[in-house]
Amino acid sequence: MTEEKPGPLIIIGGNEDKDGDRAILKEVVGRLGEGRLIIATVASHQPEGYFETYQEAFGALGVTDLVELYVNERSETFDGSMNDKLMRAAGIFFTGGDQLRISSQIGDTPIERLVRDIHARGGVIAGTSAGASVMSGTMLVKGSSAESHRIGDLHMAPGLGLMPDAIIDQHFAERGRIGRLLGAVAQNPRVLGIGIDENTAIVVENGQFHVIGSGAVTVIDGAGMTHSNIAEAEPDRPLSMHDVKLHVLCCTDRFELASRRPF
Numbered sequence: 001m002t003e004e005k006p007g008p009l010i011i012i013g014g015n016e017d018k019d020g021d022r023a024i025l026k027e028v029v030g031r032l033g034e035g036r037l038i039i040a041t042v043a044s045h046q047p048e049g050y051f052e053t054y055q056e057a058f059g060a061l062g063v064t065d066l067v068e069l070y071v072n073e074r075s076e077t078f079d080g081s082m083n084d085k086l087m088r089a090a091g092i093f094f095t096g097g098d099q100l101r102i103s104s105q106i107g108d109t110p111i112e113r114l115v116r117d118i119h120a121r122g123g124v125i126a127g128t129s130a131g132a133s134v135m136s137g138t139m140l141v142k143g144s145s146a147e148s149h150r151i152g153d154l155h156m157a158p159g160l161g162l163m164p165d166a167i168i169d170q171h172f173a174e175r176g177r178i179g180r181l182l183g184a185v186a187q188n189p190r191v192l193g194i195g196i197d198e199n200t201a202i203v204v205e206n207g208q209f210h211v212i213g214s215g216a217v218t219v220i221d222g223a224g225m226t227h228s229n230i231a232e233a234e235p236d237r238p239l240s241m242h243d244v245k246l247h248v249l250c251c252t253d254r255f256e257l258a259s260r261r262p263f
Contacts, residue, residue, distance in 0.1 A: 007031065007091070007122040009162055009204040013170040013196030013215065014096060014129035018057040024201045024213050028093060029061045031124040035090020036065040042105055043097030043130040044070075050095050069111075077109035086114040091124035094131025100141050102134045103159055112160065125162060129170050132196060137164035140184055146176030149183035152235040156184065163204060165257065169195045172218060183239055185222040186230040192260065193220035202255075210254045217253075221245040221260050 008031055016024045028037075039054045041047035051068040058066060067085045069092075071077055086092075092115060094102060106112045119125050125135075133139045139159035144150065156167075167184045169177050172195035185193040196202060197215025211217050227242040247262050249255060255262045 004121050006119050007124050007205075009119075009135060010124060010126035010201055011132045011135050011163070011168060011194075011196065011204065012126065012128035012201040013132060013172055013198050013213075015171070015174075015198035016128055016201070016213070017199055018053065022057060022061060024199070025057055026061060027201070027203060027212055028091065028124060028126045029058065029063055032063065032091045035123075036067060036085075036088050037063055038067055038069050038086060038089045038092040040069040040092055040094045040102075040131070041097075042069065042071050042102050043095060043099060043134075045098065045101065047097075054093065054095065071105045071111070074105050074109065077106055077111045080110070082111060083114065086111065086118070089118055089123065091126065092118060094125075094127035094134065096129030096131060099130035099133040099139055099159070100157060102130065103139065103157060107158070107160070115160070116162075119162060132170045133168050134159045135162045136166050136168045136191075137161040138167055138184075138188055138191065140167060140169050140180065143180035143183065145180060147179055149179040149186075149239040150236050151230065151233045151239060154180060154183045154187070156187070165190075166192045166194050169193070171198055173197045173215065178218065179239075181218070181220055182241060182244070183230070185220045185244070186225075186228045186239055186241055189222035189225050189228075192257070193222070194218070195220070207258055208254055208256045211249045211251050213251060215250075217249045219247040219249065219255060219262070221247070223260065
């Protein structure tokens with residue numbers, strides 16, 4: 001009897017192409033097979049239109065078994081009515097919105113456990129924008145963009161932990177978020193900072209990831225950092241970090257997570 005291995009994570013920087021060649025959505029479909037895809041719109045405070053947009057985009061790629069998952073109140077996750085649709089799913093796609101809403105509404109609930117079960121038995125778990133940030137163990141919630149990081153200007157919270165040794169940021173180049181990702185790595189140098197541009201994704205499996213899409217992925221490695229003022233500096237002072245390693249990857253580039261090396 002062969003042991004099942006976890007399915008892939010497809011982590012998208014947001015604003016993926018939905019009406020052109022749909023390269024990233026095709027990757028999701030290719031890993032789905034003929035099974036059901038759950039469109040989880042939990043991140044949105046007003047989910048109207050999200051499901052219909054993805055229903056049209058995935059429908060054009062031949063996916064017909066699509067079901068929406070939305071949680072208005074956390075109490076809904078305990079009544080068992082959502083279990084059947086998730087137990088039959090081959091994959092889940094988390095849409096954008098507010099990542100804190102995903103973690104606070106489904107974290108440590110039967111829904112989260114079913115998501116983990118799908119992943120453990122080989123199902124694909126995908127997420128875009130907020131749905132990308134929530135994949136990490138510690139997730140970025142908010143922080144200033146397009147400027148050098150200022151001490152204290154960063155809010156983080158526990159994510160779903162599907163990629164536990166990383167902090168993921170999205171809309172990365174487009175919103176100038178390198179400063180806040182550096183700040184996150186300064187606080188958590190044991191984990192990799194991964195910034196993903198729009199219409200770009202990483203496909204994580206077998207201890208590595210590869211890049212797909214039209215943009216770049218920035219990887220910040222603070223393991224060899226020799227100095228940081230993150231703990232000593234006064235609030236609002238610019239962040240100082242020495243000997244931080246940075247990689248910029250584009251389509252088809254790969255990165256090995258254990259050795260922290262691109263190839």
